[in-house]
Amino acid sequence: MVRRHFPVAAFAGLIVAIQLATLFTGTPYYLTQLTMTAYYSLVVVGLCMLIGYAGQISLGHAGFFAIGGYVSAFLTTFDLQHHRGAFVSLLEKSGALVFRHDVYGGSLLTVHPWLACAAAILLTVAVAYLVGGPVLKLKGHYLAMATLGIGIIVYRIVLGTEFLGAADGISEVPGFPLPGGLLITGNASSRVSNYYLAWGIVILGMVLLLNLIRSRVGRALAAVHGAEDAAEAMGIPTARYKLHTFVLSAVFAAVAGVLLTHYNAGIGPSEAGVMKSVRYVAIVAIGGMANLWGALSMSLVLNYLSLRGYFGTYDDAVFGVILILIMLFAPDGLLRRHLLSDLKRMVSRNPAEEETP
Amino acid sequence: MTLLSVRGIGKRFGGLQAVNDLSFDVAAGSIKALIGPNGAGKTTIFNLVSGFLHPDNGVIVFGGAEIQALSSCEVAVRGMVRTFQHIRLFPRMTVLENILVGRHVHSRAGFLAGMLSLPFTWKEERRIREKSFEIMEMLGIAGHAGTEATSLAYGQQRVVEIGRALACEPKLLLLDEPAAGLNMRETIEMGALISRIRDMGVTVLLVEHDMSLVMKISDEVVVVSYGEKIAEDRPLAIQKNREVIRVYLGDDEC
Ligand SMILES: Nc1ncnc2c1ncn2[C@@H]1O[C@H](COP(=O)(O)OP(=O)(O)OP(=O)(O)O)[C@@H](O)[C@H]1O
Ligand SMILES: [Mg+2]
Numbered sequence: 001m002v003r004r005h006f007p008v009a010a011f012a013g014l015i016v017a018i019q020l021a022t023l024f025t026g027t028p029y030y031l032t033q034l035t036m037t038a039y040y041s042l043v044v045v046g047l048c049m050l051i052g053y054a055g056q057i058s059l060g061h062a063g064f065f066a067i068g069g070y071v072s073a074f075l076t077t078f079d080l081q082h083h084r085g086a087f088v089s090l091l092e093k094s095g096a097l098v099f100r101h102d103v104y105g106g107s108l109l110t111v112h113p114w115l116a117c118a119a120a121i122l123l124t125v126a127v128a129y130l131v132g133g134p135v136l137k138l139k140g141h142y143l144a145m146a147t148l149g150i151g152i153i154v155y156r157i158v159l160g161t162e163f164l165g166a167a168d169g170i171s172e173v174p175g176f177p178l179p180g181g182l183l184i185t186g187n188a189s190s191r192v193s194n195y196y197l198a199w200g201i202v203i204l205g206m207v208l209l210l211n212l213i214r215s216r217v218g219r220a221l222a223a224v225h226g227a228e229d230a231a232e233a234m235g236i237p238t239a240r241y242k243l244h245t246f247v248l249s250a251v252f253a254a255v256a257g258v259l260l261t262h263y264n265a266g267i268g269p270s271e272a273g274v275m276k277s278v279r280y281v282a283i284v285a286i287g288g289m290a291n292l293w294g295a296l297s298m299s300l301v302l303n304y305l306s307l308r309g310y311f312g313t314y315d316d317a318v319f320g321v322i323l324i325l326i327m328l329f330a331p332d333g334l335l336r337r338h339l340l341s342d343l344k345r346m347v348s349r350n351p352a353e354e355e356t357p
Numbered sequence: 358m359t360l361l362s363v364r365g366i367g368k369r370f371g372g373l374q375a376v377n378d379l380s381f382d383v384a385a386g387s388i389k390a391l392i393g394p395n396g397a398g399k400t401t402i403f404n405l406v407s408g409f410l411h412p413d414n415g416v417i418v419f420g421g422a423e424i425q426a427l428s429s430c431e432v433a434v435r436g437m438v439r440t441f442q443h444i445r446l447f448p449r450m451t452v453l454e455n456i457l458v459g460r461h462v463h464s465r466a467g468f469l470a471g472m473l474s475l476p477f478t479w480k481e482e483r484r485i486r487e488k489s490f491e492i493m494e495m496l497g498i499a500g501h502a503g504t505e506a507t508s509l510a511y512g513q514q515r516v517v518e519i520g521r522a523l524a525c526e527p528k529l530l531l532l533d534e535p536a537a538g539l540n541m542r543e544t545i546e547m548g549a550l551i552s553r554i555r556d557m558g559v560t561v562l563l564v565e566h567d568m569s570l571v572m573k574i575s576d577e578v579v580v581v582s583y584g585e586k587i588a589e590d591r592p593l594a595i596q597k598n599r600e601v602i603r604v605y606l607g608d609d610e611c
Contacts, residue, residue, distance in 0.1 A: 226450060
C-alpha cells in the first residue's frame with residue numbers, strides 16, 4: 001500500500017519544490033506555463049493509458065481536447081438573454097444558467113461552467129463511442145490514419161464555423177468555479193492556487209489510472225495487449241475493453257481542454273491541429289509507452305520548454321523529430337518500465353560476453 | 358448427458374474444404390480425443406467450436422444452446438475454454454498474473470470500480486489470488502508464481518496455459534496438442550494431469566498426435582481426415598479400424 005503510493009507522494013513533492021523554487025528565485029511568472037503544462041499532461045497520461053496499456057494508437061486526441069474546450073467555451077460565452085424560449089427559461093429556473101458581467105460591463109446570461117463541462121464531456125463520450133466503435137477494428141497504421149482523420153475533421157469544423165469564432169477561436173471565457181471559493185483562471189493574483197489546482201487534478205488523474213492499471217481491467221488490458229486471441233479465449237471482450245479505454249482517454253483530453261480553456265480564457269483552432277496530436281503521441285513515446293510516470297515527466301519537461309518558447313519556430317518540428325527518432329531507435333521509449341532491470345542485465349552480462357572470443 | 362454436440366458443420370477456406378459435414382458428440386465428464394494426420398482440420402474444428410471461426414453451415418450445441426454464431430469471448434463466458442497449439446501465454450506477465458487473468462469471467466470489477474479502487478474490488482482481488490494459488494499448487498507451479506511465464510521451460514509453459522484455462526472453471530476444456538514438444542516423462546505427466554482434470558468434473562476434448570497418450574486416457578476417439586470424420590469409437594476399436602490404419606499408414610506410430 002505504502003510502496004504503491006510512494007511515486008505519487010514523490011511527484012507531489014516535486015510540484016511543491018518547483019513552486020518554492022519559483023518563489024525563492026522571484027520567478028512566479030513561470031507558474032503560468034507550468035499550469036498550462038499540467039493540463040496538457042492530463043491529455044498525455046490519458047493517451048498513455050490508451051497507447052501503452054491498451055495497445056491502441058490515436059493521432060486524434062487534440063480533436064477531443066478541442067471538443068471539450070470549444071463546447072465549454074461556447075456555452076459559457078454565448079449570451080442567452082435574447083434567446084428566451086421555454087427551454088432557456090426552464091434552464092434558468094433550474095439554476096443551470098448564470099448572470100455575469102463581461103469585461104465591458106455589459107450583462108450576459110450564459111450556461112453555468114459546470115453544466116458546460118458536463119455537456120463537453122457528454123459530447124466527447126458520444127463522439128468517442130461513435131467513432132471508436134468502427135475505428136478500433138483497424139490495426140496499426142490504419143488505426144493511426146483513421147484517428148488522424150478525426151482530428152482533422154474537428155480542426156476543419158472549428159476553423160470553418162462562424163459561431164465558434166472561425167480562425168480567431170473563442171475568447172473572454174470566464175473562470176471555472178470550484179468548491180471552496182477556488183476559481184480556475186489565469187489572473188496573476190491566483191497564479192499559485194491555480195498551479196496547485198492544476199497539478200492536483202493531474203495527480204488525481206494519475207491515481208485513477210494507476211488504480212485502473214492494477215485492477216482486473218488493467219490486467220485484462222495487459223492480456224489483450226500481449227496476446228489478443230488468448231485474452232478472447234479467457235472470456236475478455238477485447239473490442240469492448242479497447243473501446244472503453246479509448247473513451248476514457250478521450251474524456252481525459254476533453255477535461256483538460258475544458259479546464260485549460262477556462263484558465264486561458266479562450267481557445268483557438270490550433271488546439272485541434274494535427275501537430276498537437278502528434279505532440280501528445282511523441283511525448284507518450286519518449287516517456288516509454290507503457291509508463292505513466294515516464295509520460296508524465298516527459299510531458300512536464302517538454303511541454304514546459306515548448307510553452308516557454310525554447311524551441312522557437314521549430315516547436316512542431318521538434319516533436320515530429322522526437323517521434324521519428326523514438327520510432328527508429330527506441331520504439332519502447334527512452335523511459336521504459338524495465339529500463340533499470342535492462343541496464344542491470346547489460347552491466348552484468350557484458351563483461352562475460354567479452355571474455356568469450 | 359451430452360455437453361457438446363457438433364452437427365454437420367462445414368468450413369471452406371477459398372478452394373479448400375477444411376471441414377466437411379462433420380458431426381460428433383462429447384458426453385459430460387468424458388475425455389474425447391480428436392485425431393488425424395497433419396492438416397486434417399483438427400485445429401480448424403477447435404476454432405469453429407470455440408467461436409474463433411464460424412462454420413459455413415451446421416449447428417454447434419453447447420450446454421443446451423446453439424453457439425455457432427457466438428464470439429470466442431461469449432463461448433468462453435458460457436464455460437468452454439481452449440488452449441492453443443502454439444502456446445499463447447501473456448508475455449511480460451508472471452505465471453501468477455497469467456493465471457489471474459483466467460479468473461476474469463468470475464470477477465466483475467469494471468473501469469469505474471477499478472479507477473476508484475472500491476472496497477469490493479480489494480475483496481475480489483484477494484479471492485482471485487487465493488483461487489489462483491490453489492490452482493498453481495494443484496499443478497505444482499506455485500514455486501514459479503513470480504517468474505515471467507514465457508521464460509519457463511516449454512513443458513511448464515504448457516502447464517501454465519492449462520492452469521490459466523482451469524482458472525476459468527470451464528465445463529469443457531479444449532486442449533490442442535497438449536503434449537506437443539514434451540519429452541516422454543512430461544508426456545506421461547500430462548496424461549495424468551488430463552485424467553485428473555476429468556476426475557475434477559471437467560469434460561475434455563483434445564487434439565493430440567501422441568497415440569499412446571490418446572489411447573491411454575480417452576474415453577472415445579474421433580478420427581478425421583481431409584476434414585471428414587472417418588471413424589468414431591472407443592480407443593481399442595479405433596486401433597483395429599482398417600480405415601484408420603489406412604489413413605495412418607506411412608506415419609505408423611500407432
Ligand atoms: N485461416 C485459414 N485460412 C486458410 N486455410 C487455412 C486456415 N486455417 C487452416 N487452413 C488450412 O486448413 C487445413 C486444415 O488445417 P488445420 O490447422 O485445421 O489442421 P490440423 O489438423 O490442426 O493440422 P496439424 O496436425 O498440423 O495441427 C490445412 O490445409 C490448412 O492449411
Ligand atoms: Mg492443428
